[in-house]
Amino acid sequence: MTRDDTLRAVPELRPIALPPAERTVGQLVAESVRFYGDHFWRVLPLGLVLAADDAAGLHSSVLVQTLILWAFAPVFSAAYVWASTLVHEKPWSWPAFVTALLIFLPFPILVRLFLLPGLVWFALLGLAVPAAVAERLEVQAALRRGWELARADLVHAVAGLITLGLIYLVTRYALLVTIQQFGDQSQTAAGILADLVFSPLIFIGAALLYVDQAARVKPPVL
Numbered sequence: 001m002t003r004d005d006t007l008r009a010v011p012e013l014r015p016i017a018l019p020p021a022e023r024t025v026g027q028l029v030a031e032s033v034r035f036y037g038d039h040f041w042r043v044l045p046l047g048l049v050l051a052a053d054d055a056a057g058l059h060s061s062v063l064v065q066t067l068i069l070w071a072f073a074p075v076f077s078a079a080y081v082w083a084s085t086l087v088h089e090k091p092w093s094w095p096a097f098v099t100a101l102l103i104f105l106p107f108p109i110l111v112r113l114f115l116l117p118g119l120v121w122f123a124l125l126g127l128a129v130p131a132a133v134a135e136r137l138e139v140q141a142a143l144r145r146g147w148e149l150a151r152a153d154l155v156h157a158v159a160g161l162i163t164l165g166l167i168y169l170v171t172r173y174a175l176l177v178t179i180q181q182f183g184d185q186s187q188t189a190a191g192i193l194a195d196l197v198f199s200p201l202i203f204i205g206a207a208l209l210y211v212d213q214a215a216r217v218k219p220p221v222l
Contacts (some may be wrong), residue, residue, distance in 0.1 A: 021215035025159045028212060029167065032205035037086065042086060049079045049198035054195050058188065062112060069108040077101045077129075082132040083203035084210075096132035099142045103128065118215045119165060122206075123157040130210035149216045152216040157209060164205040169200045 018027060036043050053072045057065035062075025077100035085092055103125050111118035131137055137145060168216055170196040179190050 008202035023212050025163050028160050043200045046079050046200035049075050050199040051192045066112050068109045074204045075106045080129050084207045087130040087207040088134040090133050093133045095138045097130050099132050099139050100129045113142045119161045130207045151214040152213045160209050164202050171198050
């Protein structure tokens, strides 16, 4: 038996996947990457949203970029609902779309002040959107459910979103640094390409985070 045969005979060692109620942030990211890879061509169009937003606000002031982000609110909301339909294999939900719009309204201001307040706001209520899709809830019920899901394990929710955001930012920055010697136009194209390829992970990760938080909700005491 050759060395290659011996290596093939050894079973591949993989970390044991924990149930959603015990899933760590690292495993949430791993599940998000796995889902993205398994459904690449269906998930990739989600990246067009952030790519288009960044392209529209290129070289603009912070105020103009904030206004553009507000203008893109319906598109971001639709992308999040679409990601939730993919993850949970449910049909489109208009209540989920309206819920996403309501949650998104203060986000441009929060994220321009500092990224963390925007992520915390999203962690507190953002899970209402996949909840509306998965549980077929109306807007008010979805918002209440989102708040309930956030309180189930707020640290996990916030840490999960921050980690997904950091992965996107770090990979985007690494790509820009790699090609910085090719000039400004190449950097601009690389930034848009990075938005297209890496940003869908945030939408998918947020939709999967709903599963973790739902499993952590304690049943009412009878």
